[in-house]
Amino acid sequence: MGTENTHRVESSPENVDWGAFDPDRDPVLEVSPGATVEIETVTPPRPAHRETLTSAGVDPDDILADEIAVAETVSHMGPGPHVVTGPAAIEGAPPGDVLEIEVVDVDLRAPYGINLFSPGGGELPERFPYEAVEVVPFDLEAGVAAFADGVELPLDPFLGIMAVSPPPSEGRTDTAPPDYFGGNLDLRRLGAGSTLYLPVHAEDALFWAGDGHGMQGDGEVCLTATETSVTATLTFELHTGTGRLDWPVAETDDHYIVMGLNESLDDGVTHALRQCIRLLSDQTALSEADAYRLASLAVDFTVTQVVNGTKGVHGLIPKAIFTGDGDIDPTMLE
Numbered sequence: 001m002g003t004e005n006t007h008r009v010e011s012s013p014e015n016v017d018w019g020a021f022d023p024d025r026d027p028v029l030e031v032s033p034g035a036t037v038e039i040e041t042v043t044p045p046r047p048a049h050r051e052t053l054t055s056a057g058v059d060p061d062d063i064l065a066d067e068i069a070v071a072e073t074v075s076h077m078g079p080g081p082h083v084v085t086g087p088a089a090i091e092g093a094p095p096g097d098v099l100e101i102e103v104v105d106v107d108l109r110a111p112y113g114i115n116l117f118s119p120g121g122g123e124l125p126e127r128f129p130y131e132a133v134e135v136v137p138f139d140l141e142a143g144v145a146a147f148a149d150g151v152e153l154p155l156d157p158f159l160g161i162m163a164v165s166p167p168p169s170e171g172r173t174d175t176a177p178p179d180y181f182g183g184n185l186d187l188r189r190l191g192a193g194s195t196l197y198l199p200v201h202a203e204d205a206l207f208w209a210g211d212g213h214g215m216q217g218d219g220e221v222c223l224t225a226t227e228t229s230v231t232a233t234l235t236f237e238l239h240t241g242t243g244r245l246d247w248p249v250a251e252t253d254d255h256y257i258v259m260g261l262n263e264s265l266d267d268g269v270t271h272a273l274r275q276c277i278r279l280l281s282d283q284t285a286l287s288e289a290d291a292y293r294l295a296s297l298a299v300d301f302t303v304t305q306v307v308n309g310t311k312g313v314h315g316l317i318p319k320a321i322f323t324g325d326g327d328i329d330p331t332m333l334e
Helices: 049-055 065-073 265-283 288-298
Strands: 006-009 016-018 029-031 036-040 083-090 098-108 112-117 132-139 144-148 151-154 158-164 182-184 195-199 207-213 230-239 249-251 255-262 300-305 311-318
Touching: 006 029, 006 083, 036 083, 049 065, 049 132, 083 230, 098 158, 098 207, 158 195, 158 230, 207 230, 255 265, 265 288, 265 300, 265 311, 288 311
Parallel strands: 006 036, 029 083
Antiparallel strands: 016 083, 036 230, 083 207, 098 195, 098 230, 112 132, 132 144, 144 151, 158 182, 158 207, 195 249, 249 255, 255 311, 300 311
């Protein structure tokens, strides 16, 4: 972006981890709050990655060199399946602070994505007990993906993973289940123009990004979205000593977004509802009872994903319903 406070992290083999958020890994970048960082991500390479793509009609010249380099030189240490770029250290961010991540833009790096399901994965493993890998071509100029004859899908890229490091005492942490540190949220509304707030648990926050998606439906029911490599432009701000945020929360131009996570979808709804009531009763003049009623009348609770072990539900609180002065500020949550 060409400014002094803009930085770039490439998804080269030395800048990624395959399978975990590792708090002992040296930062790939150190920046001050207020910095903007362009972070590249790569989709996890499949076995015979190049052959899979070319056999589906992808021009060999369009295959990203770093996808091949990661496949050939980075060991899949696990326990999770994702390749994540990072960590980026946000200088002066101690545990207890809140890291604000503004998603300025998400650009697709390649004219293809991969969608797959595999044995034991997805919401219907008994119906589809085999592996199917499909390469989905992108028309980047038209902004669509050719899913099948007569079916085009609008491209709507976002990062499936944005995470701060869990406490160092937890060691290498699986990239698959989302949790209090963010991670594999797979929340499709976290595209360009959104903002994510994460509580900090390790010195300098140690931010990770990965799991780029070309598009995804709410639910991500077959196991994956359209997995692809992206460049995300993110601006980081730090909120120190402001509140007691202990769980991810987000916002877009139109909504505040609360999140619930649990192995049970029912309990995920309950969790998201409790987060909704807490935010509304703390940041507005509403009582908890009124916040409960408002959630029933105006908040859309939607399945985020059902395939990450820990299932996700999010609640969309429309900003337009609030007519008083002052905005809801998740960083000031008590």
